[in-house]
Amino acid sequence: MKAWPVVGIFLMQVVLTLAHWFIYRTWIAFVPLSPAAHWALGMSLLALSMSFIVAALLGFYFTNPLVSLVYKIAAIWLGMLNFFFWAACLCWLSLAGLRLADVAPNRPLIACVFFGLALAVDAYGLLNARWIRVRRVAVALAGLPDPWRGRTALLLSDLHLGNVNGPRFCRRVVAMADSLRPDIIFIPGDLFDGTKADPNKLAAPLKELAAPFGVYFTTGNHEEFGSAAHYSDALTRTGFRVLANEKVTVDGLHILGVPYHDSTFPIRLRATLGQLRPANGEASILLNHMPSRLPIVEQAGVSLQVSGHTHGGQLIPFNWFTRRVFGKFTYGLQRFGALQVYISSGAGTWGPPMRVGTHPEMVLLRFE
DSSP, X not given: OOHHHXXXXXXXXXXXXXXXXXXXXXXXXXXXXXXXXXXXXHHHHHHHHHHHHHHHHHHHHOOSHHHHHHHHHHHHHHHHHHHHHHHHHHHHHHHHHHHHTTOOOOHHHHHHHHHHHHHHHXXXXXXXXXXXXXXXXXXOOTTOOXXXXXXXXXEOOOOOBXXXXXXXXXXXXXXXXXXXXXXXXXXXXXXXXXSSOOHHHHHGGGGGOOOTTOEEEOOOTTGGGSOHHHHHHHHHHHTOEEOSSEXXXXXXXXXXXXXXXXXXXXXXXXXXXXXXXXXXXXXXXXXXXXXXXXXXXXXXXXXXXXXXXXXXXXXXXXXXXXXXXXXXXXXXXXXXTTEEEEEOOOSXXXXXXXXXXXXXXXXXXXXX
16 A cells, blocks of 8 residues: 555544544533443444444445444544534533533533433434435526527436445436436545445446436546546446547537546646637537646637536535635636536535535436
């Protein structure tokens, strides 16, 4: 394993351990426990602090029902940990506020209130992550061929098929997509989660995903955790058109696709788009997983870029951090000069199968 992933894993484990220690110290400070319960809580949180790293490593090297179960439990706990951490912070802030107000604090009650609220938010997040919305957006493109006016394109991103979102989830997404009857379908990456899984089994329901003008896919960062070709071959067998630095013209509309890895290198991206760029004034759509390097894309004369990757931040407070990184290009239909960009929050989840402050979606774009 390369040095930088090892360092990243180590740092993440340190953060998780500190978060669990803080929750542990908060609970024993606010709720009286017997020595046996005190020891059991400490050991349980110690084991849980290592659960996601262990599950992620197992999922990267092995695939079987037991690994999937361990990964799901660890992923759910990771989401719960986020809100338990903030509940612990609120416990201490409330204690300080009551002391300043010279009010005798009821520590067990404070802990029960805030940790109970955290549990309620966790439950909401789990349910909200499974409620996929359909968003309809009108997009006006200059130079759009007349046959495409009024036609629709379905944008599906970030399903993250793997140990959490399996074939059953995939079948539900396919059924929803087919009910919308799009003319064309775009999938700009992270269709798979990048775990050690059988892509043919995960992608089997996608054989039912159809559109008159085809289904087009480019890789995201999660497909490139392992062998991107492994996933691309599985999708090709389902009938998808996998675009790797390619352009196809469909009934006069130019569709371009750049793999995630190539899109992260400005010089390479500029050279690729320079070769693929359509004639001046002709409408084009670029499938590019991450909404970055937009000046290069605009200079290439692309009309519309469709992206995912951000998940809208997925969970509070990470949606605030994501906004700091991507700004307005975190979500929705945005404009960068002459270039339009639609960034989807995605249909699936990564890590915790929860969404709080965002929602899963599939987007039906109507061309005008």
